[in-house]
Amino acid sequence: MEKFVSSREDMYGLASTIIMPESVWAASGHLENFTDPLDGKKFNTMFKSEAGARKGETTNVYLRPELAQGMFVNFKNIVDSFHPNLPFGIAQIGKCFRNEISPRDFLFRVREFNLMEFEYFILEKEWEKHFEYWRKEMWDWIKEIGINKDKVHESEVSKEELAHYSKRTIDFEFDFPFGKKELYGLAYRTDYDLANHKLNYYDEETKKTFIPHVIEPTFGADRTMLAILTGAYAEDELGGEKRVFLKLKPRIAPVKVAVFPLLKNKAKLVEKAREVYKMIKVAIPQLMFDDNGNIGKRYRRQDEIGTPFCVTVDFETLENDTVTVRGRDTGEQQRVGAKELLEYIRERLK
Amino acid sequence: MEKFVSSREDMYGLASTIIMPESVWAASGHLENFTDPLDGKKFNTMFKSEAGARKGETTNVYLRPELAQGMFVNFKNIVDSFHPNLPFGIAQIGKCFRNEISPRDFLFRVREFNLMEFEYFILEKEWEKHFEYWRKEMWDWIKEIGINKDKVHESEVSKEELAHYSKRTIDFEFDFPFGKKELYGLAYRTDYDLANHKLNYYDEETKKTFIPHVIEPTFGADRTMLAILTGAYAEDELGGEKRVFLKLKPRIAPVKVAVFPLLKNKAKLVEKAREVYKMIKVAIPQLMFDDNGNIGKRYRRQDEIGTPFCVTVDFETLENDTVTVRGRDTGEQQRVGAKELLEYIRERLK
Numbered sequence: 001m002e003k004f005v006s007s008r009e010d011m012y013g014l015a016s017t018i019i020m021p022e023s024v025w026a027a028s029g030h031l032e033n034f035t036d037p038l039d040g041k042k043f044n045t046m047f048k049s050e051a052g053a054r055k056g057e058t059t060n061v062y063l064r065p066e067l068a069q070g071m072f073v074n075f076k077n078i079v080d081s082f083h084p085n086l087p088f089g090i091a092q093i094g095k096c097f098r099n100e101i102s103p104r105d106f107l108f109r110v111r112e113f114n115l116m117e118f119e120y121f122i123l124e125k126e127w128e129k130h131f132e133y134w135r136k137e138m139w140d141w142i143k144e145i146g147i148n149k150d151k152v153h154e155s156e157v158s159k160e161e162l163a164h165y166s167k168r169t170i171d172f173e174f175d176f177p178f179g180k181k182e183l184y185g186l187a188y189r190t191d192y193d194l195a196n197h198k199l200n201y202y203d204e205e206t207k208k209t210f211i212p213h214v215i216e217p218t219f220g221a222d223r224t225m226l227a228i229l230t231g232a233y234a235e236d237e238l239g240g241e242k243r244v245f246l247k248l249k250p251r252i253a254p255v256k257v258a259v260f261p262l263l264k265n266k267a268k269l270v271e272k273a274r275e276v277y278k279m280i281k282v283a284i285p286q287l288m289f290d291d292n293g294n295i296g297k298r299y300r301r302q303d304e305i306g307t308p309f310c311v312t313v314d315f316e317t318l319e320n321d322t323v324t325v326r327g328r329d330t331g332e333q334q335r336v337g338a339k340e341l342l343e344y345i346r347e348r349l350k
Numbered sequence: 351m352e353k354f355v356s357s358r359e360d361m362y363g364l365a366s367t368i369i370m371p372e373s374v375w376a377a378s379g380h381l382e383n384f385t386d387p388l389d390g391k392k393f394n395t396m397f398k399s400e401a402g403a404r405k406g407e408t409t410n411v412y413l414r415p416e417l418a419q420g421m422f423v424n425f426k427n428i429v430d431s432f433h434p435n436l437p438f439g440i441a442q443i444g445k446c447f448r449n450e451i452s453p454r455d456f457l458f459r460v461r462e463f464n465l466m467e468f469e470y471f472i473l474e475k476e477w478e479k480h481f482e483y484w485r486k487e488m489w490d491w492i493k494e495i496g497i498n499k500d501k502v503h504e505s506e507v508s509k510e511e512l513a514h515y516s517k518r519t520i521d522f523e524f525d526f527p528f529g530k531k532e533l534y535g536l537a538y539r540t541d542y543d544l545a546n547h548k549l550n551y552y553d554e555e556t557k558k559t560f561i562p563h564v565i566e567p568t569f570g571a572d573r574t575m576l577a578i579l580t581g582a583y584a585e586d587e588l589g590g591e592k593r594v595f596l597k598l599k600p601r602i603a604p605v606k607v608a609v610f611p612l613l614k615n616k617a618k619l620v621e622k623a624r625e626v627y628k629m630i631k632v633a634i635p636q637l638m639f640d641d642n643g644n645i646g647k648r649y650r651r652q653d654e655i656g657t658p659f660c661v662t663v664d665f666e667t668l669e670n671d672t673v674t675v676r677g678r679d680t681g682e683q684q685r686v687g688a689k690e691l692l693e694y695i696r697e698r699l700k
Binding site: 006007009017018019047048049050051052054063083095097099101111112281285289292 | 356357359367368369397398399400401402404413433445447449451461462635639642
């Protein structure tokens with residue numbers, strides 16, 4: 001969201017409906033031949049339902065199997081409301097549904113899943129330039145969220161295997177522990193969809209009306225999570241014991257810091273630890289407090305969920321207002337002044 | 351999200367599935383008698399579909415008509431993963447679906463809509479205390495997001511009209527221009543749902559197993575938007591002309607600041623305006639740049655979408671590095687040094 005929508009001036013976020021009428025899926029070609037934007041394979045079927053509860057007065061509706069059509073059918077709303085100049089994009093994150101005959105294969109065959117996608121509208125003659133631009137942006141994204149880039153491989157879809165709407169498609173595949181699987185896709189969809197939905201664009205400068213072409217980056221959200229988790233899974237030995245931990249990039253770790261009082265039954269330690277907790281919480285809300293079991297067990301629990309830093313309040317804290325900060329990857333501990341703690345952690349979370 | 355989940359220690363965010371099998375809706379009582387959490391009325395029907403594409407091997411599934419059941423069926427997952435102490439809550443924001451026979455009545459009869467809801471798990475004997483606590487929290491929320499509180503009225507649901515699962519329910523109704531309508535609901539659901547789903551809770555301190563009771567605040571997300579928009583709609587006269595504007599609380603205005611060069615065809619003004627735009631963008635991303643038409647028209651455009659501040663770069667800016675800041679509600683302008691601009695705006699956006 002932040003990288004591709006909020007921080008840009010040319011991208012419009014959208015939340016389109018999940019249920020759409022048969023006519024949309026007829027115009028898009030889905031009822032005849034729906035091709036998966038990630039796998040490039042022909043897909044079996046969509047979830048069908050009926051709108052309207054009176055017998056004989058119902059309409060066939062379908063749960064969206066992808067996000068793209070919701071963006072195309074809202075194209076005119078965006079253009080009429082914001083008058084964007086080309087190039088511009090429409091972006092969407094949301095649930096999609098496919099009526100898989102037998103859900104399986106980790107989360108590669110599921111009935112309900114999350115996609116992140118945008119349609120970027122351009123002049124036909126500039127498609128190669130924009131294709132390359134988004135290709136680079138997708139690699140930047142991969143690096144930024146901490147997916148091991150050495151495990152990601154581009155795969156050019158051959159002319160014969162291209163979806164009916166695409167002139168060029170690159171798959172981004174990831175080396176999962178169980179094999180290579182599609183993670184993302186980048187497609188040049190030409191003007192296929194806007195033409196099907198009978199939509200066009202009026203350029204105020206040239207006074208011409210034409211159909212923009214489309215570059216479409218697609219990101220599997222659940223697949224991204226799985227790639228991050230399998231990539232971060234690590235085992236080593238620490239203090240003579242085998243350890244399992246998640247080597248998550250601090251930026252995406254769901255819990256950034258855990259705060260412990262050394263002992264649960266010493267009121268002064270607990271009180272001070274609560275104080276430290278509250279001080280950090282204001283600036284870093286993804287925080288945990290734990291006073292169960294011994295310190296060693298608490299460290300291991302945090303290691304398993306990938307918490308980058310553990311802060312312990314002990315008896316020395318009560319004397320000189322310093323705490324122990326323990327780093328996840330090395331297990332090393334450092335004493336840091338409580339006053340410098342927030343700055344110390346922030347520096348290392350970047 | 352920030353108020354009710356991220357900033358709290360006792361609330362767990364969840365994203366449950368939209369499609370759920372018939373067995374869930376049988377256990378919850380929905381297949382027999384589904385009562386709307388906002389309206390308290392018996393509801394007609396859910397969207398039905400079939401999972402599995404092979405004839406004769408399909409299963410009946412339903413699109414969720416509310417969020418609560420997704421939280422109840424995930425109760426055990428949350429308890430087993432986080433070991434929360436009572437009281438704690440599960441929170442969810444998401445789409446819900448109802449197969450309305452005739453969608454109408456603004457957005458009070460729609461087939462696809464957004465709810466925000468949490469189930470707060472408590473000891474039975476403390477239900478009144480927690481009920482009052484959430485009642486107050488809901489009023490705080492109403493004030494914080496800028497809904498006119500004088501237009502919100504509590505309505506105690508009478509014993510006869512209570513849903514089958516509830517021992518007490520308060521509706522929060524809003525005076526829309528077209529009449530009074532339900533906005534939020536607060537219900538004491540007893541242990542009805544967890545008992546139906548055969549779920550319970552083991553208290554490590556008392557070593558006892560029991561079924562927690564539930565307080566449930568429900569917020570209509572689309573209704574919230576409509577209440578804010580209709581409440582913010584304002585008309586007045588400014589500079590001798592009639593004006594329509596949205597008096598949105600700066601905190602929730604989608605665009606916080608608009609930046610204009612006085613004239614579009616003076617390169618130095620445009621360049622400086624772009625500079626000012628970029629400077630603000632880093633700190634306040636909800637920003638617009640506009641150089642179309644004359645200044646008066648640009649002001650009116652921003653008034654209509656409720657932008658609290660317009661910043662204009664003019665010839666004086668090039669001389670002494672000050673800009674004009676124009677406030678939405680009064681239309682008054684002030685000259686502010688470009689260096690002080692960010693601080694000036696930030697102060698007033700609080």
